[in-house]
Amino acid sequence: MEFNDHIWEWSSGLPKWQNDLIRRLYQKSLLESKDTDEVINNILHENGFSERILTISPLEKNHIPNKNPKETIKITALKNFNNIAAIEPEYGLEFSPDGLTVVYGENSAGKSSYAKVLKQACRAVDDKTKIHPNIYKSSGSISTADIHIQQNGTETIINRVVNTAPEQQLTSISIFDTDCARVYAESENEVVFIPTEFKIFDDLARHQTEIKQRLLQLKDDLLKTLPTFHELASSSKTKTFVESISYKTKEKDIQQNCIFTEKDNDRLKQITKDLKVLVDSNPVKLMQELQRNINDITNLKNNLQQILNELSFEKVKEFVSVNQRYLDSKATMEVLSHEAFEEQPLAGVGSDPWKKLWHTAKQYHGIAYPGQSFPYVENEAKCLLCQQDLKEDSRIRLTRFEEFMTDSISQETAQLHSQRQDLIAKIKSLPFTKVAESSVRTFFYQDSPELDMKAELFIQSAIKISTLLQNAETDIHLSLNDFPEIELPPLKEMAHWLEIKNSELKHLKTIARQDNSAELFAEQNELVSKEKVTKRIDDLYRLAKIRQEVDKIDKAIKSLDTTKLTKKYNELSSSFLTDKFKNEIENELKQIRREHILFKLNSRGVKGKTTIKLALDSNSKININEILSEGEQKALSIAFFLAEISSIPSNGGIILDDPVSSLDHSRREYVAYRLVQEAKKRQVIIFTHDIVFLHTLQKHVNLQNVSASYCSVRRNGNRAGIAKTEMPWIALATGKRIKYLKNELPKLKKLESQLDSDMYVPQVKTWYMLLRESWERAVEELLLNGVVERFNPSVQTQKLNKIKFSDEIVQLVTEGMTKTSTYVHDESYAIGRMIPSNDEMIEDLNNLEQFNKFFK
Known part of the structure; x- marks a missing residue:
């Protein structure tokens, strides 16, 4: 398979x-911050950050550069620049699809702007090239250029937007310039060279390392936001749990270990009270006080129960009934009494005092006449009060009184009166005073004011009812409507309260017996910590979430490890970086006279740094810049580049921008030779500002019989990139110089009649100066047959046999140089020489042209 x-x-x-990252790197090589942010979001999303936006476009095969395409692509023109540097749209360059094209331009002419467009489009090793618009013009339009290409004889145009991904169609074209050369020479004791195809591994490793640093920073920033819980007791289980919270911690775990419940709250209150008892109080004394209060409250409850029992609605109803029956019976008795005692000698007979007297006498009768029925009036019976003998009328009266008193009405009245009195006596005996004046009421009010208030309301309502009932002694009529509804005492609540207090008493006895204050303090600390952390439960959830996010980031960081990249690189390098590549490097180093640098080719990747290393074969660890000069490093870079393209089986074109800067003349000579040699089998485009190198290229083109085209790029004021097919004057041969001068003559003839002499004379003098330089070039090129040339570092002795030399030829040169020098040098005022006419100038140029034809 291909790479x-x-x-x-x-x-x-x-x-x-x-x-997706590989796809981006193939398209851009150097990612912008927006791309990096998207890649980071993609990594985080795939590691659990679902809120991160996924922006993934999968790699397609046509994204991967193919250095060995089936069809060779050639660049034929570069035109229609828009908003690129100072180059106007009407300018452009054309390139020969075969052989060599040399673009010459002095510094600042705009030559590099053309080169940069190609460099970006063709995937140069250096990926940091940035093309800027014209900084002297404000334009919001995008920067574009048209790249004309030829494929299988078919011409197409790539409408390129600069500063974007390289063009897929141009991946087989290799680029070299000064910035690319720096990539090859950068490390301590070694020259680092990355073959273009393997550069994807270095790009991946570099970007993954940068992304890893971004994620490490993100992790550090997250860890800085972790909530702290310094307020928790250091020895508490709660703090231990909080410190153990990790990405595995679930919300239910936090709730189970950190939620402060109502039960916990009650327990904390109890512990606080217990500790107060144990540390600040006398437990025995507290037990005694609590026992006394329990007893007093129990008595209070019983008294309230007693009052309630006697003043219940049923009891009041019963009392009202007894009272009413008594009053009714009494009224009846009063009527009967009036009838029975109306004619008695003393008033008040039958009244209550009298009845009391009667009952007292009856009781005394049992003492005075035991065994006799009352009243005893027989024989010697005497009056129970005055002890005198009873007379007949007294006997009759006593007997009639007894009969009255023993009558049913009388009995009923007496019975009801007695019953009412009993009820009143009970009411009077109710413990209102004990309840009202009980000292425990103060404690009860402080401990349970609500219950005490209910008890007080009951007592007040009971007193009102009691008072109304006792008023019955005055024989007033009572009605149930006269009585307010009694407030119920809190008997059940008091019973519950007593249960609690008895439990407290029992608890007091227990803690007094155990005296476990140390354990209670520990439990108190635990519950206090739990209470504090519950108030910050949201911070706990946030802590767990941060731990989960940190774990996801750790997984993302782990996925950025470059070990697998290095492994794959080693695998591919073993297959593709063969002995042929090593031999090519050795050969190139030898040709540039760097064979004294002993080297070892190391194609093993280290920590994702996928490079070929031409290391100095030395035990000394010295910085490479201290060993190799800038020129030597540049020579090594050229050697690497030439070795790489020579190892590629395809004939993809190469583009070089100032390839020989910093090189000495001998290495320039070799580079020119090698590039012309490459031009035999592939398209070669060279941008240069070096006139000597241009001359050297021309020489090797002629020597190797390679097709070549030349053009120049110039600047005119603020306009740059002005391209012309002809080379600059200094690079023109004699024939082309004659042609140029001949083309200037009609222009000068026209200006002769339009300009005054002060303006016309300098242009004529300039024309003669160029004619003189042309004679000089003719001497080098024609007379000496190129044996000695000013731009050539060597003397071409093999050309001596073709030199034509005679007195006549010397005379022609002497006359030509003399004539032209006359008008170039400054002359004395006394000479007053006339300015040559246009016809005379034609004749002088014809002399040079005849000289040129003679040698042809």
Whole structure:
């Protein structure tokens, strides 16, 4: 398989984010910040960050550069520049599809702007090239250029937007310039060379390392936001749990270990009270006080129960009934009494005082006349009060009184009166005073004011009812409507309260017996920690979430490991970087006279740094820049480049921008030779500002009989990139110089009649100066047959046999040089020489042309 087939097969098994990253790198090589952000989002999304936006476009096979395409692509023109540097749209360059094309231009002429467009479009090793618009013009339009290409004889145009991904069609074209050369020479004790096809591994490793640093920073930033819980007791289980929270911690785990429940709250209150008892109080004294209060409250409850029992609605109803029956019976008795005692000698007979007296006498009768029925009036019976003998009328009266008193009405009245009095006596005996004045009421109010208030309301309502009932002693009529509804005492609540207090008493006895204050303090710390952390439960959830996010980031960081890249690189390098490649490097180093640098070819990747290393074969660890000069490093870079393209089986074109800067003349000579040699089998385009190198290229083109085309790029004021098919004057041969001068004559003839002499004379003098230079070039080129040339570093002695030399030829040169020098040098005022006419100038040029034809 071809290299791109291997990459395609390998990439299909990679994670989606990495597959997408390879696609981006093939399209852009150097990612913009927006691309990097999207790649980071893709990695995080694939590692669990679902809120991250996924922006993935899978790699396609045509994204992978193919250095060995089935059909060779050639660039034929570069035109229609829009908003690129200072180059106007009407200018452009044309290239020979075969052989060599040399584009010459001085510094600042705009030559590099053309080269950069091609460099970006063809995937140069250096991927940091940035093309800028004309900085002196404000234009919002995008920068574009048209690249004309030829494929199988068919011409097409690539409408390129600059600063975008390289063009898929141009992947077989190799680029070299000064910036590319820097990539090859950068490390300590070694020259680093990355074959273009293998550069994807270095790009991947570099970007994955950068992304890894971004993720590490993201992780650090997240860890800085972790909530802390310094307020928790250091020895608490709660703090231990909080410190153990990890990405595995679930919400239910937090709730189970950190939620402070109502039960926990009650327990904390109890512990606080217990500790207060144990540390600040006397448990025995507290037990005694609590026992006394329990007893007093129990008595209070019983008293309230007693009052309730006697003043219940049923009891009040019974009392009202007894009272009413008594009053009714009493009224009846009063009527009967009036009838029975109306004619008695003393008033008040039958009244209550009298009845009391009667009952007292009856009780005394049992003492005075035991065994006799009352009243005893027989024989010697005496009055129970005055002890005098009873007279007949007294006997009759006592007997009648007894009969009255023993009558049913009288009995009923007496019975009801007695019953009412009993009820009143019970009411009077109710413990209102005990309840109202009980000292425990103060404690009860402080401990349970609500219950005490209910008890107080009951007592007040009971007192009102009691008072109304006791008023019955005055024989007033009572009605149930006269009585307010009694407030019920909180008997059940008091019973519950007593249960609680008895439980507290029992608990007090227990803690007094155990005295476990140390355990209670520990439990208190635990519950306090739990209470504190519950108030920050959202921070706990956030802590767990951050831990989960950090774990996801760790997984993402792990996925960025470059070990697999290095392994794949080693696998492919073993297959593709063969002995042929090594031999090509050895040969190129030898040709540039760098064979004294002993080297070892190391194609093993280290930590994702996928490079070929031409290391100095030395035990000394010295910086490469201290060993090799800039020129030597440039020579090595050229050697690497030439070795690489020579190892590629295809004949893809090559483009070079100033390839010989910093090189000495001998290495320039070799580079020119090699590039012309490459032009025999592939399209070669060279941009240069070096006139000597241009001359050297021309020489080797002639020596190797290679087809070549030349053009120049010039600047005119603010306009740059002005391309012309002819070379600059200094690079023109004698014949082309004659042609140029001949074309200038009609222009000068026209200006002769339009300009005054002060303006016309300098242009004529310039024309003669160029004619003089042409005679000089003719001497080098024709008379000396190129044996000695000013731009040539060597003397071509093999050309001596073709030199034509005679006095006549010398005379022609002498006359030509003399005539032209006359008008070039400054002359004395006294000479007053006339300006040559146009016809005379034609005749002088004809002399040079005849000289040229003589040698042809």
